[in-house]
Amino acid sequence: MQPDHPRERWLDEAAGPLVRPYALTRGRARPRGEPLDVVTILIATGRPAPARVRLTREQQRLLTLCRRPHTVADLASELGLPLGVVGVLAEELLENRLLEVTRPLTGARPDPGLLRRVIDELRAL
Amino acid sequence: MSSGRFDDGPRLALKILVAGGFGVGKTTLVSSVSEIRPLRTEEHLTDVSVGVDDTSGVETKATTTVAMDFGRITLRDGVVIYLFGTPGQERFWFMWNELSRGAIGAVVLADTRRLTASFGAIDYFERRRIPFIVAVNCFDGAHRYSLAEIREALDVDPHVPVLTCDARRRESAKEVLITLIEHAASLSAAS
Numbered sequence: 001m002q003p004d005h006p007r008e009r010w011l012d013e014a015a016g017p018l019v020r021p022y023a024l025t026r027g028r029a030r031p032r033g034e035p036l037d038v039v040t041i042l043i044a045t046g047r048p049a050p051a052r053v054r055l056t057r058e059q060q061r062l063l064t065l066c067r068r069p070h071t072v073a074d075l076a077s078e079l080g081l082p083l084g085v086v087g088v089l090a091e092e093l094l095e096n097r098l099l100e101v102t103r104p105l106t107g108a109r110p111d112p113g114l115l116r117r118v119i120d121e122l123r124a125l
Numbered sequence: 126m127s128s129g130r131f132d133d134g135p136r137l138a139l140k141i142l143v144a145g146g147f148g149v150g151k152t153t154l155v156s157s158v159s160e161i162r163p164l165r166t167e168e169h170l171t172d173v174s175v176g177v178d179d180t181s182g183v184e185t186k187a188t189t190t191v192a193m194d195f196g197r198i199t200l201r202d203g204v205v206i207y208l209f210g211t212p213g214q215e216r217f218w219f220m221w222n223e224l225s226r227g228a229i230g231a232v233v234l235a236d237t238r239r240l241t242a243s244f245g246a247i248d249y250f251e252r253r254r255i256p257f258i259v260a261v262n263c264f265d266g267a268h269r270y271s272l273a274e275i276r277e278a279l280d281v282d283p284h285v286p287v288l289t290c291d292a293r294r295r296e297s298a299k300e301v302l303i304t305l306i307e308h309a310a311s312l313s314a315a316s
């Protein structure tokens with residue numbers, strides 16, 4: 001057995017360029033509360049933005065996508081932004097009630113009944 | 126592969142992690158069984174020992190983005206399985222903490238030519254009691270060990286499924302996922 005590839009090699013091949021997400025999130029580096037899960041499903045409420053709130057271009061794009069339900073990971077992928085940046089942008093929209101979570105995640109694992117259904121469907125695919 | 130309608134968006138999102146060292150077949154497995162999409166996450170370089178100027182003692186706010194494998198399998202009634210492939214090295218475990226919360230479980234991909242590269246991942250999921258299986262990717266020309274030999278080398282609990290796969294084949298990749306989900310279902314039914 002050979003040793004694993006050195007970490008530098010992996011970084012070179014898969015890491016992106018250095019970025020400063022702080023510019024995109026207007027200095028708010030981390031969400032205040034419990035961070036959103038990557039599979040939290042978000043949907044736009046359709047409310048108008050409060051007068052004092054100025055949305056960034058990325059937030060507007062995010063809201064447009066969320067006319068249909070999207071997970072945080074779907075949004076990051078479609079917007080071409082890193083997961084953490086999308087989390088911060090979405091938190092602000094949630095606080096202003098422009099977005100809502102379709103069903104809060106509890107952190108519990110899926111129940112066996114659901115898993116058996118998923119297995120049957122996977123087999124049939 | 127075409128994995129059903131996604132038009133209405135997800136109603137219920139399930140997570141599966143695919144972990145393993147560089148070159149073990151994570152990207153191949155996720156691509157052969159799901160609809161893949163680009164996805165990046167941030168890695169704060171101050172949290173790791175790479176590229177940090179520790180002579181100044183000033184916290185550098187540099188962040189690098191890390192590409193992840195990301196794929197979706199859309200089932201009926203808006204149930205969507207989200208696959209996340211992340212590297213196996215310890216410095217990427219910060220991703221696993223979040224990804225494994227509420228997840229179905231994890232697939233640890235292993236390569237018989239360097240099984241030791243999987244030890245860290247196995248340890249991680251074992252200690253946190255996250256359901257996981259080991260899928261041994263059979264590369265061409267690699268020396269074939271028996272499953273019993275591999276199981277012994279990995280020293281996993283007898284109840285943890287260990288199977289061989291060919292990550293390039295969709296049916297094989299599907300069987301890997303089904304084995305994990307069956308394992309997760311039997312664990313939660315027993316608890």
Ligand SMILES: Nc1nc2c(ncn2[C@@H]2O[C@H](COP(=O)(O)OP(=O)(O)O)[C@@H](O)[C@H]2O)c(=O)[nH]1
Nearest residue numbers: 147148149150151152153263264265291292293
């Ligand atoms: N022979 C063989 N090659 C494979 C298999 N799975 C992956 N590969 C090849 O191994 C290389 C590394 O796989 P990749 O999925 O990129 O690994 P990752 O770094 O874990 O994402 C690629 O060139 C794949 O085509 C397999 O089951 N058999």
Ligand SMILES: [Mg+2]
Nearest residue numbers: 151152153194
């Ligand atoms: Mg890869």
